[in-house]
Amino acid sequence: MARSNKVAVITGGGSGIGKGIAKVFTQNGIDVAIAGRNLKKLEKAAAELKSSKAEILCVQTDIAVQAQVERLFDKALEKFGKVDILVNNAGITEPMGSITDIDMKLAEDIINIDFMGAFYCARRAAKEMKAQKSGNILNIGATEGLVSLPGTLYGAMKAAISQFTIVLSRELAAVPIRVNCIRPGVVITEKTQGLSAGDLEAFLKNVPMHKALYPEDIGKLAYYLVSDDARYITGAIVSADAGVSADGGWFAFGL
């Protein structure tokens, strides 16, 4: 496949879903700048994803720090000359527990990484994309942003990501810059690989299709949403969750 001549910034591209997205993008000729706090992890991912079809730039970045986000985009622009796509994927989760027990440092991190980090990235990306008069911003939400699952702040930030997608898509539509969101369900990543087969089976019992997704499943959907085939799709929140978000009240009634 020929180089697509497109450039993407993918936060959290060194592992899990972000790495899955980077894999599908590079296989399809999109150059990527992958960002995360741990440079070794990024470089390991880049070595695994190495391809003749696309270039990979690793930029050590804490997206919770706006100056580091500015540096990430400066580096991507220095290397590739433009940014066509932003994937706001980096995030941390919240252990199950009560609002009265959550560690306040973790609470601040969840707000600053899961929402403010995506906001800083979208803000800078929009500036560059407005100048280019085109672009794509893809946010990664979560089922927790739609339905009630344990983890008050994580769910609240993911709901904020959904609404941010809708409002920003309206603001930037005329440029045109498209803004969409993928809301994954259970995705098998390095983290979930630590679960025993029994735990995973128990977990998937309540998933309507009884299936987990893999990072590349999200990667393929991401690739479609940022492609010209999806040129009129903006402000969309697409669930990729084997039926979890459609489950609604049925699950609550044990059906």
Ligand SMILES: NC(=O)c1ccc[n+]([C@@H]2O[C@H](COP(=O)([O-])OP(=O)(O)OC[C@H]3O[C@@H](n4cnc5c(N)ncnc54)[C@H](OP(=O)(O)O)[C@@H]3O)[C@@H](O)[C@H]2O)c1
């Ligand atoms: N896996 C699932 O089942 C699932 C389901 C729904 C939604 N999601 C969402 O999908 C996204 C990716 O999750 P994942 O499961 O792939 O998790 P993961 O493997 O832990 O990946 C998260 C990535 O984000 C990066 N990151 C975390 N904090 C960061 C920060 N402050 N600045 C820059 N990068 C940071 C991490 O790299 P460093 O540690 O090196 O910074 C890591 O590469 C998250 O937004 C998550 O909420 C996941």
